[in-house]
Amino acid sequence: MNILILGSGGREHSLAWAVMQNPKCDKLIVAPGNAGIAQIADCADVDINDGGAVVQFAEDNSIEFVIVGPEAPLANGVADRLRDAGLLVFGPSQAAAALEASKAFTKEICDACGAPTARYGHFTDKQAAKDYVRAQGTPIVVKADGLAAGKGVIIAETVAQADEALDDMFGGSFGAAGAEVVIEEFMRGEEASFFVLCDGKDVLPIGTAQDHKRVGEGDTGPNTGGMGAYSPAPVLTDAIAERALNEIIRPTMAEMARRGMPYQGVLYAGLMIENGAPRLVEYNVRFGDPECQVLMMRLGAQAFDLMHAAAERRLDTMRVNWANDHALTVVLAAAGYPGAYKKGSVIRGLDTLPEDSSNMVFHAGTAARDGATVAAGGRVLNVTARGKTLAEAQQRAYAMVDQVDWPEGFCRRDIGWRALD
Numbered sequence: 544m545n546i547l548i549l550g551s552g553g554r555e556h557s558l559a560w561a562v563m564q565n566p567k568c569d570k571l572i573v574a575p576g577n578a579g580i581a582q583i584a585d586c587a588d589v590d591i592n593d594g595g596a597v598v599q600f601a602e603d604n605s606i607e608f609v610i611v612g613p614e615a616p617l618a619n620g621v622a623d624r625l626r627d628a629g630l631l632v633f634g635p636s637q638a639a640a641a642l643e644a645s646k647a648f649t650k651e652i653c654d655a656c657g658a659p660t661a662r663y664g665h666f667t668d669k670q671a672a673k674d675y676v677r678a679q680g681t682p683i684v685v686k687a688d689g690l691a692a693g694k695g696v697i698i699a700e701t702v703a704q705a706d707e708a709l710d711d712m713f714g715g716s717f718g719a720a721g722a723e724v725v726i727e728e729f730m731r732g733e734e735a736s737f738f739v740l741c742d743g744k745d746v747l748p749i750g751t752a753q754d755h756k757r758v759g760e761g762d763t764g765p766n767t768g769g770m771g772a773y774s775p776a777p778v779l780t781d782a783i784a785e786r787a788l789n790e791i792i793r794p795t796m797a798e799m800a801r802r803g804m805p806y807q808g809v810l811y812a813g814l815m816i817e818n819g820a821p822r823l824v825e826y827n828v829r830f831g832d833p834e835c836q837v838l839m840m841r842l843g844a845q846a847f848d849l850m851h852a853a854a855e856r857r858l859d860t861m862r863v864n865w866a867n868d869h870a871l872t873v874v875l876a877a878a879g880y881p882g883a884y885k886k887g888s889v890i891r892g893l894d895t896l897p898e899d900s901s902n903m904v905f906h907a908g909t910a911a912r913d914g915a916t917v918a919a920g921g922r923v924l925n926v927t928a929r930g931k932t933l934a935e936a937q938q939r940a941y942a943m944v945d946q947v948d949w950p951e952g953f954c955r956r957d958i959g960w961r962a963l964d
């Protein structure tokens with residue numbers, strides 16, 4: 544089969560790595576890809592948010608199956624354009640992608656299907672929002688409605704902080720994403736990510752993970768796209784996962800189908816777990832990055848069969864073969880990230896590292912220059928390892944990190960701490 548993956552991050556490198564191991568893959572192209580992906584697949588310069596351009600490229604290259612990595616093309620309707628052109632696609636429609644693209648939409652769906660989530664109010668008027676904050680008290684969570692690249696959520700400890708966030712959002716600092724605001728009850732507990740494949744009728748869990756959103760050790764400092772992850776997430780026990788499926792995910796899928804927008808693709812449920820009960824924090828309509836890297840490391844080649852089955856609406860025939868193991872990934876980022884950082888510094892030592900089914904360096908923001916690998920983004924490498932225990936996976940991942948020669952980069956040294964403590 545000829546396969547096209549859309550995206551250019553560590554997530555897409557790990558997807559490409561898993562797909563390439565499956566004998567059903569005859570040809571793999573990743574658009575636009577990065578320097579690491581170029582070592583295992585063809586890369587092509589296509590504007591992945593332009594549905595017409597992606598359809599044209601797929602037709603010109605005899606593509607039979609398209610896997611969409613990031614949320615932006617999904618929210619832009621690229622999966623719909625591809626399906627209209629008769630292509631098989633892994634990824635939800637534009638309508639169903641509202642589960643990530645609009646927090647107000649997700650809250651409305653939760654209300655309609657009774658899924659447990661934070662109490663909330665939805666506002667288009669700043670004064671009404673401020674009145675709600677005063678009535679509810681703090682801490683409270685203020686969210687811009689639309690996609691804001693992970694920066695549209697403010698946890699306000701005081702009314703003054705909430706007011707400041709609302710002034711910002713209604714003042715246009717998040718662009719169109721801030722014209723509507725959701726204000727939520729602050730949920731206590733431990734967060735974990737639950738990944739399920741959906742085909743419009745059936746749901747198949749494919750793994751759990753925990754991310755590290757803050758830039759600093761001990762979960763301090765500003766939020767990032769994610770500084771490291773591990774799978775499985777011990778806090779998401781089988782019993783809690785079953786509750787999340789029955790109380791949150793299956794009701795959501797049924798409500799989406801009832802509204803004529805059946806959901807197909809991967810659904811990433813961010814859950815808050817307190818006293819054994821899961822509540823929904825948010826949905827994403829794509830794999831997490833870097834959570835995908837640890838899931839792919841554990842699933843390997845079967846990941847392709849599972850995604851293909853989801854696209855063909857035959858998940859009911861599939862089973863996941865779990866290795867009884869753990870995977871952990873450490874993000875190497877450019878100094879300064881998530882603030883301003885420099886591009887172009889040379890990364891050495893990568894060619895001496897093992898690359899096998901238990902050790903992989905997935906590339907995120909990298910580029911090739913004169914035969915060298917250079918940093919080309921904020922999050923740059925995902926050093927990923929498997930082990931019989933989480934401690935072993937962690938030890939192996941950091942052993943690889945220590946062989947990377949990149950003075951302009953940094954990482955957190957405590958990925959996995961919550962589960963290992």
Ligand code: AMP
Nearest residue numbers: 661684693696727728729730813824825
């Ligand atoms: P979101 O973009 O909705 O995932 O929010 C980003 C992060 O903010 C989440 O991963 C949580 O850590 C935190 N967060 C969001 N909503 C809440 C909430 N209602 N209560 C507590 N923490 C939250």
Ligand code: GLY
Nearest residue numbers: 768769831832833
């Ligand atoms: N790592 C968090 C996310 O992909 O949204």
